[in-house]
Amino acid sequence: MVKAGLEDIVAAESSICDVDGTAGRLIYRGYDIHDLAENSTFEEVIYLLWFGQLPTKSELDKLTKDLNSNRALPKPVIDALHNYPKKALPMEVLRTAVSMLSMYDPDGDDNSIPASTRKATRLMAQFPTIVAYWDCIRNGRDLKAPKEDLTIAANFLYMLKGETPDEVSTKSLDIALILHADHELNASTFAGRVAAATLTDMYSAVVAAIGTLKGPLHGGANQEVIKMLIEINDPEKAKAYVEKKLAEHQKMMGFGHRVYKTEDPRAHHLRIMSEELGKRLKDERWYKMSREIEEVVFKQKGLYANVDFYSASVYYMLGIPIDLFTPIFAISRMSGWAAHILEQLSNNRLIRPRADYTGARNLKYAAITSR
Numbered sequence: 001m002v003k004a005g006l007e008d009i010v011a012a013e014s015s016i017c018d019v020d021g022t023a024g025r026l027i028y029r030g031y032d033i034h035d036l037a038e039n040s041t042f043e044e045v046i047y048l049l050w051f052g053q054l055p056t057k058s059e060l061d062k063l064t065k066d067l068n069s070n071r072a073l074p075k076p077v078i079d080a081l082h083n084y085p086k087k088a089l090p091m092e093v094l095r096t097a098v099s100m101l102s103m104y105d106p107d108g109d110d111n112s113i114p115a116s117t118r119k120a121t122r123l124m125a126q127f128p129t130i131v132a133y134w135d136c137i138r139n140g141r142d143l144k145a146p147k148e149d150l151t152i153a154a155n156f157l158y159m160l161k162g163e164t165p166d167e168v169s170t171k172s173l174d175i176a177l178i179l180h181a182d183h184e185l186n187a188s189t190f191a192g193r194v195a196a197a198t199l200t201d202m203y204s205a206v207v208a209a210i211g212t213l214k215g216p217l218h219g220g221a222n223q224e225v226i227k228m229l230i231e232i233n234d235p236e237k238a239k240a241y242v243e244k245k246l247a248e249h250q251k252m253m254g255f256g257h258r259v260y261k262t263e264d265p266r267a268h269h270l271r272i273m274s275e276e277l278g279k280r281l282k283d284e285r286w287y288k289m290s291r292e293i294e295e296v297v298f299k300q301k302g303l304y305a306n307v308d309f310y311s312a313s314v315y316y317m318l319g320i321p322i323d324l325f326t327p328i329f330a331i332s333r334m335s336g337w338a339a340h341i342l343e344q345l346s347n348n349r350l351i352r353p354r355a356d357y358t359g360a361r362n363l364k365y366a367a368i369t370s371r
């Protein structure tokens with residue numbers, strides 16, 4: 001029997017990421033996400049995902065240098081960004097700019113593992129530039145050249161806001177990037193692997209993944225969460241709002257998960273960050289509303305918050321525009337997509353499942369005049 005949505009179907013062997021939905025555990029290459037969120041950096045996690053182990057100091061220095069020196073976009077890509085309609089969604093812009101970047105990659109159509117790793121490095125470096133530049137361009141702000149001495153998180157905030165971010169903002173974003181970096185065969189990663197398995201190029205596979213992440217049932221959910229919080233706007237009103245939504249059988253964005261049947265371990269860290277950022281800003285509305293909503297949804301539906309629920313208030317309190325929430329998810333997940341595409345390429349077989357045909361059979365063609 002076909003399982004709708006391929007639920008619980010094992011479609012690949014992978015040594016990158018393990019999700020234990022019953023125990024609520026997330027493992028990158030053998031390391032627990034809690035350990036990495038508390039002790040690591042996003043750059044280290046990229047190395048871990050791509051090369052299978054935590055880097056030595058010199059390995060990390062080399063990757064960091066490669067990432068930081070590849071942040072600039074080719075001029076024709078910047079010119080194209082200026083020509084996009086100002087109302088274009090940042091995820092549309094990211095998808096389109098990444099597709100364009102492939103035409104400027106010095107490795108061309110070389111699909112070898114070394115060339116694909118270099119392409120992944122450039123993409124990883126250029127994603128934040130595209131997202132930050134698009135926000136500047138659509139709002140008429142000057143573009144800041146990327147700073148090579150800043151981390152991915154700090155440089156992104158710098159290019160976005162035009163000033164070097166404080167430590168708390170940088171650390172918060174860095175942890176969020178670690179938490180979103182990979183998640184086994186989630187929909188966008190699966191899309192990327194399916195594309196890569198045809199032996200298309202890294203860019204085409206990443207474009208497929210970006211388009212898939214954009215949907216509100218996947219990465220797009222974090223934007224819907226903050227819209228809901230803004231609509232409620234008052235912790236006192238949260239309970240009644242959620243009860244009404246659930247009574248109308250509406251979906252609560254940021255809740256539920258195909259794999260986790262208990263707390264999403266990533267939500268734990270984002271919840272703490274949401275509380276801390278609220279205290280720092282002396283505005284705990286977003287955190288308090290979120291807690292209230294979480295309680296009601298769990299009581300009534302037994303559903304847990306997923307990664308998108310608390311990331312929404314975290315990004316909002318970092319002063320990030322709402323429609324950049326999903327692109328930030330993409331910046332982080334680019335690391336996981338690349339790891340999976342490289343793994344697919346290193347032991348490839350075309351991914352081509354079957355469908356259980358339920359349509360008509362044995363019909364006879366009738367001329368259009370007699371239909």
Ligand code: ACO
Binds near residue numbers: 254
């Ligand atoms: N709000 C209300 N009810 C829900 C929710 C929700 N967020 N999620 C699941 N349910 C209910 C469904 O209505 C269904 O109930 P029923 O059996 O009475 O019809 C039951 O729980 C099972 O839900 P499905 O939609 O079949 O679960 P599925 O595994 O297909 O979907 C998904 C998982 C897409 C994440 C779903 O929970 C959802 O739509 N959540 C909201 C969107 C969201 O937050 N997406 C981000 C996911 S995390 C990520 O991609 C990074």
